[in-house]
Amino acid sequence: MMPALRILKAVAVAAGLLAGAGLAAPDARAAGEAIHLPDTRFSFEGIFGHFDRASAQRGFQVYKEVCSNCHSMRLLSYRNLRDLGLSDAEVRAIAASYQVQDGPNDEGQMFERPARPSDRFRSPFANEKAARAANNGALPPDLSVIVKAREGGADYIHALLMGYEDPPAGMTLMPGMNYNKYFAGHQIAMAAPLSSEGQVEYADGTKATVDQMVTDVATFLAWAAEPELEQRKALGVKMVIFFTVLGGLAYAVKRKIWADVH
Numbered sequence: 135m136m137p138a139l140r141i142l143k144a145v146a147v148a149a150g151l152l153a154g155a156g157l158a159a160p161d162a163r164a165a166g167e168a169i170h171l172p173d174t175r176f177s178f179e180g181i182f183g184h185f186d187r188a189s190a191q192r193g194f195q196v197y198k199e200v201c202s203n204c205h206s207m208r209l210l211s212y213r214n215l216r217d218l219g220l221s222d223a224e225v226r227a228i229a230a231s232y233q234v235q236d237g238p239n240d241e242g243q244m245f246e247r248p249a250r251p252s253d254r255f256r257s258p259f260a261n262e263k264a265a266r267a268a269n270n271g272a273l274p275p276d277l278s279v280i281v282k283a284r285e286g287g288a289d290y291i292h293a294l295l296m297g298y299e300d301p302p303a304g305m306t307l308m309p310g311m312n313y314n315k316y317f318a319g320h321q322i323a324m325a326a327p328l329s330s331e332g333q334v335e336y337a338d339g340t341k342a343t344v345d346q347m348v349t350d351v352a353t354f355l356a357w358a359a360e361p362e363l364e365q366r367k368a369l370g371v372k373m374v375i376f377f378t379v380l381g382g383l384a385y386a387v388k389r390k391i392w393a394d395v396h
Contacts, residue, residue: 193354
């Protein structure tokens with residue numbers, strides 16, 4: 135990943151880009167209770183973990199067809215999808231399916247054109263006010279680094295999307311709110327985005343159960359937030375091996391040098 139893009143992502147997290155309603159929940163402790171997230175056991179967890187490219191590609195399809203109607207991913211460019219295993223032709227076709235604003239032209243006017251692989255993901259709304267107006271005052275957070283920004287990471291995303299239920303007896307929801315057992319306070323402005331089997335028809339023929347769609351989109355969002363994860367883990371393993379061998383050699387040399395002293 136380009137260093138500038140990594141810097142932009144860090145700035146986005148530090149500035150609280152993802153603070154607000156929906157996925158960007160306040161800390162659960164602020165609601166006076168601890169919320170325990172189930173362990174989803176993603177393929178990218180652990181020292182030898184790696185991204186399931188097929189799952190991440192399906193997750194992008196879920197984002198594209200469902201999540202992108204409200205949530206932006208402004209730190210990603212269409213060309214980044216090549217790292218998911220998509221071909222140049224597929225990336226160009228995906229980008230060209232969107233219209234983006236460009237200009238000014240020779241007459242000084244802004245104009246619309248098909249997006250190119252170098253363009254950032256198109257945002258669903260022109261600005262923050264338009265986003266709030268379309269969502270009852272709530273601002274859908276940008277999802278570029280949501281997995282890094284939320285405690286629990288991908289487990290939090292998975293739990294939240296699977297956590298929609300009818301409210302317990304005696305609980306009254308505020309107008310426009312939905313009950314979610316994994317959301318701090320249990321009242322969330324975002325309605326369940328993935329609620330029925332077959333909501334997305336996967337291009338690879340995988341059965342689109344709710345859990346499958348949620349797992350796939352969480353995998354895609356984890357990749358989007360940290361696409362260099364596999365390289366970082368591989369470097370870490372190499373460094374551990376290197377220092378282990380170096381330590382063994384140093385100890386052997388020490389034993390050899392001091393052998394005659396004893």
